[in-house]
Amino acid sequence: RAHHFSNYALILAxxxxxxxxxxxxxxxxxxxxxxxxFRTKAAAVTTDLPLAPDRPIDFGAQDFCxxxxxxxxxxxxxxxxQDEDYIEKNGILxxxxxxxxxxxxxxxxxxxxMCGLCMKVCPWNSKEDSWFHQAGxxxxxxxxxxxxxxxQGDDM
Numbered sequence: 001r002a003h004h005f006s007n008y009a010l011i012l013a014x015x016x017x018x019x020x021x022x023x024x025x026x027x028x029x030x031x032x033x034x035x036x037x038f039r040t041k042a043a044a045v046t047t048d049l050p051l052a053p054d055r056p057i058d059f060g061a062q063d064f065c066x067x068x069x070x071x072x073x074x075x076x077x078x079x080x081x082q083d084e085d086y087i088e089k090n091g092i093l094x095x096x097x098x099x100x101x102x103x104x105x106x107x108x109x110x111x112x113x114m115c116g117l118c119m120k121v122c123p124w125n126s127k128e129d130s131w132f133h134q135a136g137x138x139x140x141x142x143x144x145x146x147x148x149x150x151x152q153g154d155d156m
Contacts, residue, residue, distance in 0.1 A: 004043040012042045014092045020054035023061035026071055027080055027118050028097030034059040035137070037125030060141025062086065062093070064124060067147035070154070071118035077105035080118060123154035 003010055013031040016022055022031035022038075030038040034057070072080040079101035086095045106113050119125050124137055140150030 001046050002043065003046065005041075010044065010046065012044055014090070015044060016042060017056055017092065018054075020057045023057065023059065024086070024092060024094040025061060025122075026065035026069065026095045028095045029099065032061045032124055034061075035134075037119070037122055039119055039125055060143075060147075061124065063143065064140050064147045064150070065095070067144050068123065068151045070121045070123065070151065074117045074121045075102075076115065076117060077101040079105070123150055 001009065003012065013024065013029055016031050017024055022033045022040075024030075025032045025038055027038070032038045033040055066084060066086075069082060072082050077098075079098040081095050081097065083095060086093050089096065102115075106115050109115060123140065136150050136153060139146045
């Protein structure tokens with residue numbers, strides 16, 4: 001079965017995490033890819049074909065999100081949590097976003113039905129593929145001190 005825009009029968013972010021395509025982010029319902037951030041659109045095919053499963057990956061995104069909080073600081077609806085630690089929800093470790101607040105803001109926003117500030121302010125989520133961005137995400141994936149350094153560099 002194909003799962004794509006307006007025809008999903010599964011929640012893609014946890015599936016993508018389980019398939020080793022990224023980590024869950026502070027935004028709660030999105031996963032981040034090691035080089036693309038969370039500016040990705042996904043589709044999936046479920047099948048009964050026997051396949052070798054991939055493993056989840058850890059490239060430092062959740063550790064970085066624990067420190068950074070730029071998406072939560074800039075969320076106009078207050079939907080993204082400031083909590084330090086994530087929780088387990090349906091077997092996935094993630095931060096709990098208030099989806100109702102997010103959707104309500106997007107639907108009532110006089111400037112249009114989308115917001116995207118969480119994507120725009122995320123240091124990991126740059127659209128540029130420069131050595132500077134690659135170095136920043138590499139540094140940012142190396143623990144709390146390094147995450148603070150990446151956030152401060154992005155702030156400048």
